Amino acid sequence: xxxxxxxxxxxxxxxxxxxxxxxxxxxxxxxxxxxxxxxxxxxxxxxxxxxxxxxxxxxxxxxxxxxxxxxxxxxxxxxxxxxxxxxxxxxxxxxxxxxxxxxxxxxxxxxxxxxxxxxxxxxxxxxxxxxxxxxxxxxxxxxxxxxxxxxxxxxxxxxxxxxxxxxxxxxxxxxxxxxxxxxxxxxxxxxxxxxxxxxxxxxxxxxxxxxxxxxxxxxxxxxxxxxxxxxxxxxxxxxxxxxxxxxxxxxxxxxxxxxxxxxxxxxxxxxxxxxxxxxxxxxxxxxxxxxxxxxxxxxxxxxxxxxxxxxxxxxxxxxxxxxxxxxxxxxxxxxxxxxxxxxxxxxxxxxxxxxxxxxxxxxxxxxxxxx
Amino acid sequence: xxxxxxxxxxxxxxxxxxxxxxxxxxxxxxxxxxxxxxxxxxxxxxxxxxxxxxxxxxxxxxxxxxxxxxxxxxxxxxxxxxxxxxxxxxxxxxxxxxxxxxxxxxxxxxxxxxxxxxxxxxxxxxxxxxxxxxxxxxxxxxxxxxxxxxxxxxxxxxxxxxxxxxxxxxxxxxxxxxxxxxxxxxxxxxxxxxxxxxxxxxxxxxxxxxxxxxxxxxxxxxxxxxxxxxxxxxxxxxxxxxxxxxxxxxxxxxxxxxxxxxxxxxxxxxxxxxxxxxxxxxxxxxxxxxxxxxxxxxxxxxxxxxxxxxxxxxxxxxxxxxxxxxxxxxxxxxxxxxxxxxxxxxxxxxxxxxxxxxxxxxxxxxxxxxxxxxxxxxxxxxxxxxxxxxxxxxxxxxxxxxxxxxxxxxxxxxxxxxxxxxxxxxxxxxxxxxxxxxxxxxxxxxxxxxxxxxxxxxxxxxxxxxxxxxxxxxxxxxxxxxxxxxxxxxxxxxxxxxxxxxxxxxxxxxxxxxxxxxxxx
Numbered sequence: 033x034x035x036x037x038x039x040x041x042x043x044x045x046x047x048x049x050x051x052x053x054x055x056x057x058x059x060x061x062x063x064x065x066x067x068x069x070x071x072x073x074x075x076x077x078x079x080x081x082x083x084x085x086x087x088x089x090x091x092x093x094x095x096x097x098x099x100x101x102x103x104x105x106x107x108x109x110x111x112x113x114x115x116x117x118x119x120x121x122x123x124x125x126x127x128x129x130x131x132x133x134x135x136x137x138x139x140x141x142x143x144x145x146x147x148x149x150x151x152x153x154x155x156x157x158x159x160x161x162x163x164x165x166x167x168x169x170x171x172x173x174x175x176x177x178x179x180x181x182x183x184x185x186x187x188x189x190x191x192x193x194x195x196x197x198x199x200x201x202x203x204x205x206x207x208x209x210x211x212x213x214x215x216x217x218x219x220x221x222x223x224x225x226x227x228x229x230x231x232x233x234x235x236x237x238x239x240x241x242x243x244x245x246x247x248x249x250x251x252x253x254x255x256x257x258x259x260x261x262x263x264x265x266x267x268x269x270x271x272x273x274x275x276x277x278x279x280x281x282x283x284x285x286x287x288x289x290x291x292x293x294x295x296x297x298x299x300x301x302x303x304x305x306x307x308x309x310x311x312x313x314x315x316x317x318x319x320x321x322x323x324x325x326x327x328x329x330x331x332x333x334x335x336x337x338x339x340x341x342x343x344x345x346x347x348x349x350x351x352x353x354x355x356x357x358x359x360x361x362x363x364x365x366x367x368x369x370x371x372x373x374x375x376x377x378x379x380x381x382x383x384x385x386x387x388x389x390x391x392x393x394x395x396x397x398x399x400x401x402x403x
Numbered sequence: 404x405x406x407x408x409x410x411x412x413x414x415x416x417x418x419x420x421x422x423x424x425x426x427x428x429x430x431x432x433x434x435x436x437x438x439x440x441x442x443x444x445x446x447x448x449x450x451x452x453x454x455x456x457x458x459x460x461x462x463x464x465x466x467x468x469x470x471x472x473x474x475x476x477x478x479x480x481x482x483x484x485x486x487x488x489x490x491x492x493x494x495x496x497x498x499x500x501x502x503x504x505x506x507x508x509x510x511x512x513x514x515x516x517x518x519x520x521x522x523x524x525x526x527x528x529x530x531x532x533x534x535x536x537x538x539x540x541x542x543x544x545x546x547x548x549x550x551x552x553x554x555x556x557x558x559x560x561x562x563x564x565x566x567x568x569x570x571x572x573x574x575x576x577x578x579x580x581x582x583x584x585x586x587x588x589x590x591x592x593x594x595x596x597x598x599x600x601x602x603x604x605x606x607x608x609x610x611x612x613x614x615x616x617x618x619x620x621x622x623x624x625x626x627x628x629x630x631x632x633x634x635x636x637x638x639x640x641x642x643x644x645x646x647x648x649x650x651x652x653x654x655x656x657x658x659x660x661x662x663x664x665x666x667x668x669x670x671x672x673x674x675x676x677x678x679x680x681x682x683x684x685x686x687x688x689x690x691x692x693x694x695x696x697x698x699x700x701x702x703x704x705x706x707x708x709x710x711x712x713x714x715x716x717x718x719x720x721x722x723x724x725x726x727x728x729x730x731x732x733x734x735x736x737x738x739x740x741x742x743x744x745x746x747x748x749x750x751x752x753x754x755x756x757x758x759x760x761x762x763x764x765x766x767x768x769x770x771x772x773x774x775x776x777x778x779x780x781x782x783x784x785x786x787x788x789x790x791x792x793x794x795x796x797x798x799x800x801x802x803x804x805x806x807x808x809x810x811x812x813x814x815x816x817x818x819x820x821x822x823x824x825x826x827x828x829x830x831x832x833x834x835x836x837x838x839x840x841x842x843x844x845x846x847x848x849x850x851x852x853x854x855x856x857x858x859x860x861x862x863x864x865x866x867x868x869x870x871x872x873x874x875x876x877x878x879x880x881x882x883x884x885x886x887x888x889x890x891x892x893x894x895x896x897x898x899x900x901x902x903x904x905x906x907x908x909x910x911x912x913x914x915x916x917x918x919x920x921x922x923x924x
Contacts, residue, residue, distance in 0.1 A: 250790050251781050258778060261767045267726055268756065268764035269779035270747030379769070379820055386821040389813040 041378070048374040049321065049328070049367060056362035063358055069351050077349055082342035085225035092221070092229050094337035096236045096294045101315025102333055103243050104288035106324040110247060111260035111280050117162060117177025118288040119312025120184030125155035126292025127188045127207070130303035131195050134208035143213040148293060155289025156282045158184065163281035167274040173281070199304055206304025216297035232294035239287060244326035256280055288312065317364045323371065336360060423485060424449040424581050424612035425470070430479035432465055439465040441637045443479070447614060450607050454615045454627035458656055458880065462636040463616050467583050471503045472496035483581070502579025504570045506586045510558045517541060517554040520573045544575050549605045564595035568602065582606065583614045588622055589712050600626045618879070620649040621914060632656055649911050670703035671889050676873035677842045682732035684718050692718045694897045700842065700873040707876045707888030707905065711917050715897035716877050717759060720846055723875070724756050725749050736842065751782055755840035757831055757848045765831045768820040772812060775819050776801040776834055783838055804833035809859060825852035832860050836867060843867070843874045849883060861887060881910035893917055
């Protein structure tokens with residue numbers, strides 16, 4: 033009976049997001065109709081542009097960044113810890129890594145290693161502030177990480193002025209560009225595209241595998257998931273919850289430190305005022321849609337990045353590209369609702385199935401009561 | 404107790420319908436895999452204290468939740484004051500004049516009595532709070548029923564008995580004519596219990612009806628006008644207190660098929676396994692919830708702790724497991740000092756733990772059974788290999804527990820939440836008895852399980868005791884406590900107040916020792 037159970041769960045697991053996306057598409061279509069835009073040609077325009085080799089490369093690049101951000105958020109989510117601060121953590125990390133990476137000169141692998149190590153360390157450190165506040169003072173990590181985002185913004189702006197180099201031909205300022213030894217080589221993955229895919233894609237894939245193994249197969253992952261499911265039961269089972277909060281927050285921050293790396297090491301080579309912001313929040317949405325699952329988040333990251341990258345074409349065709357924001361928002365909302373409904377349905381269905389299978393066995397009889 | 408002079412048991416069907424405040428007819432409530440209430444029939448006369456007694460897990464709470472509109476019955480009818488009703492929520496029940504006084508008080512400490520009482524139905528005049536009118540109504544209710552509640556005192560300054568009267572007044576303020584009191588004496592000391600009973604008599608004297616839920620027989624016999632006994636989800640009889648003794652009532656509650664948990668021969672050895680020395684713990688208000696508690700448990704010994712719930716048992720257990728910090732005290736396992744060890748280290752050293760609240764402390768409800776086998780033993784074989792979870796090993800061992808402990812489940816992959824409470828409990832007991840523990844801390848190990856499974860769990864504990872297991876047993880089931888324990892200590896307000904020899908005590912004597920009333924035959 034075990035394979036049948038798994039099949040049932042698989043159908044629910046895949047059916048739920050598909051259902052949510054269909055629903056979100058319908059809502060988006062309604063908005064388009066209401067605004068007087070052609071639905072079908074919007075879809076075909078998006079698809080035509082999105083399936084060009086160069087756009088695919090762009091989608092993969094953006095998706096790499098999104099995926100890392102989602103991983104960072106998901107580690108916290110799995111133990112009911114809401115790290116809203118991935119945004120501040122990755123920006124602080126990318127800034128520090130860019131500043132230090134631009135200031136030193138080392139042979140290639142060492143230089144890259146140093147930059148990534150700085151990013152990971154700074155991301156973890158920034159997250160640790162919230163962790164320490166939580167375990168020593170009981171400060172909600174939601175509040176502290178949101179505030180730390182704002183502090184990171186101000187701190188980076190302040191420090192950027194200290195280390196600034198003017199970007200030629202604009203008012204922009206940035207850190208000193210990384211020398212060649214600090215560039216992560218791209219991969220010519222997409223035939224027909226002159227644009228290479230970020231080499232950091234490989235790191236993102238490895239991080240995804242590590243996340244999946246760590247949570248699913250190790251004692252540490254079991255403790256983390258147990259804490260997320262029931263903190264009181266975890267405590268009774270011998271989990272040191274304070275230690276878990278610190279360790280998982282550090283891990284989350286460390287991965288957040290990687291979020292800015294594809295951009296920094298693969299295309300911009302410096303941290304300037306126009307370094308992408310807000311990726312941490314996209315990561316929250318993707319972790320929700322991908323159900324904190326390593327594979328699910330791959331699809332969610334690619335979907336969001338496809339919509340973001342392809343939407344550029346809509347403006348040219350006189351359709352407001354913000355329509356994809358509406359779609360993304362609707363996906364997240366419907367996903368949250370549908371997942372909860374499916375979860376409840378799944379539990380109730382299993383309870384019914386269990387009691388049905390048990391009443392079929394002659395030996396069993398219902399118990400008098402339940403506590 | 405002035406009841407009608409009926410001489411035999413009062414069969415509800417024989418009583419005529421006039422003057423009935425509440426009638427439940429054929430109430431049945433099923434949960435997945437479990438029938439919690441089956442064909443329940445109760446008739447409660449107006450102006451009486453009607454007690455509903457039954458063991459823990461007999462279905463009393465489910466029944467009251469049904470009457471209070473928190474659950475809808477699958478079958479049967481509810482009649483209030485002769486009219487059939489269908490409650491969709493507690494507010495329907497409140498509108499029909501039913502009020503519930505919960506076992507755990509729901510009062511805001513930093514507000515006054517007046518503010519607590521009006522909370523949620525604040526009186527207003529022209530958009531402003533009208534405390535004056537509320538104050539006079541509270542005073543009026545308090546005077547009518549002799550509740551002696553002062554409206555302007557802060558709740559944090561009140562004792563437990565006073566708080567309970569505030570809860571009662573709150574319910575009366577909302578117009579309740581029928582009061583449900585769920586285990587109201589569990590948190591009271593004997594003098595407070597007497598005061599509560601006086602209050603209840605005042606209430607019924609003024610025409611109100613009281614439904615009194617309890618499993619304490621001597622209390623029920625002293626306060627109730629009529630008693631309905633529930634056993635395994637169904638009503639077995641309704642009797643008048645004048646017609647029964649506590650012993651007969653106990654017989655009705657447990658039924659004749661109850662296997663006795665008697666321990667046959669003593670297996671107590673001379674080797675001390677667990678030593679608790681001077682355990683003292685203070686709560687946030689600085690009151691001692693454990694006060695210099697000390698005892699030894701030897702290999703092969705079962706030490707029972709008897710006490711009314713909330714007298715420090717939970718704190719004692721959680722302190723032994725390292726889940727709560729002590730103010731002072733030492734814990735030793737054989738000759739090792741465990742006082743500063745973490746929960747996990749204590750478990751690894753061989754202390755097994757059956758928690759009182761299996762949902763809060765014993766299980767991950769939305770995880771499969773095999774992961775629940777790992778829980779609490781995350782560092783021990785067969786669940787792990789080094790830093791890795793050994794899924795195959797854990798699954799195999801879960802299957803072993805399922806077979807040995809008769810856990811009724813289609814497999815090891817179903818979620819724990821799909822099992823009935825009794826089967827969850829059997830899994831927990833099986834898990835904790837795995838890996839040859841040296842000490843077992845068992846809080847209510849057979850709570851909510853059926854009679855057959857109860858006997859099986861007792862046999863497992865006895866077997867392990869023969870092999871040298873030291874057991875600390877805490878149970879509200881006095882027969883279980885007397886039958887399994889080699890010695891019993893009575894705990895009251897965080898202190899041991901008496902030692903009892905289980906071979907020479909009845910549940911009734913033990914019951915009165917627990918309330919601090921001393922020995923009375």
